[in-house]
Amino acid sequence: MTSNISTDRGRLAKDAYGNAHDLRARQRLYGAEVPTYDLPAIVAEQIKETRGVLVDVGCGNGLYLNALRIWRPDLTVIGLDLSPGIMAGLAAPLVVADAMHLPFASGQVDGVLAMHMIYHLPNVERGVAELARILRHEGIVIASTNAAEDKAELDELWSQAAADVLGMPQGPRRVSLSTRFPLDDAPDLLGSQFNNVSVIELPGTITVTEPDPVISHFRSYRAWADQTGVPFDATIQRAEQRLMDHLAEAGVFTITCRGGIIVCRGFKSSWLR
Secondary structure: OOOOHHHOHHHHHHHHOOOOHHHHHHHHHHHHEEOOOOHHHHHHHHOOOOOOEEEEEOOOOOHHHHHHHHHOOOOEEEEEEOOOHHHOOOOOOEEEOOOOOOOOOOOOEEEEEEEOOHHHOOOHHHHHHHHHHOEEEEEEEEEEEEOOOOOHHHHHHHHHHHHHHHOOOOOOOOOOHHHHOOOOOHHHHHHOOEEEEEEEEEEEEEEEOOOHHHHHHHHOOHHHHHHOOOOHHHHHHHHHHHHHHHHHHHOOEEEEEEEEEEEEEEEOOHHHO
């Protein structure tokens, strides 16, 4: 897979994840999801037999990092991210590094997290191989992503608003990061490096009664505004008006979610050792 605007290293480190604001906006939307998933707890269950060193690659604002350090004080949990800004306030050990070139020797660590970040790798296959490279023989990789149809209602709302702004019947879709590593393709992509790949499906429904969580979610993609194909602020304003009209009539706006966690064991890449 070749690089595109959602994998640009400078844009990711400075604009998209230069601080935690936009990531928090995307995380906030899930606060109204039913059922509620304790994602760090799900990860903790999968690594209950893991000992030694675990690296949270693309740790962001520390959602998993902080929880695992509390629940598993016996583990050395290292946070790693391309952006030093988004790790501000997190406790050491922390590493600023590119996931395509992890600063660990082959076979050095016992576990790797790659939560909602593999789609930012310029070359997914090589990036997955790099995750496998640093693992010890009995190591585990846990990744996460969304399905292609995840939050389709947001796609439709954005497209309708964009159509209004552009004066056309159908507007372009919003930026969707997961399309480079969608849930249904993830097992095969990870299976190139691992013998045992399983998926924990996380379907859910988000119901909102006021526009702010949705509009904040849209605004969090400003770093990729030049990829949207429409005037970004004007489209957000139109989406907010459309959403307010919908809420005035229906009372709620419902978003259908389909994400998942992928658990990988038993690497194939012995040649990397």
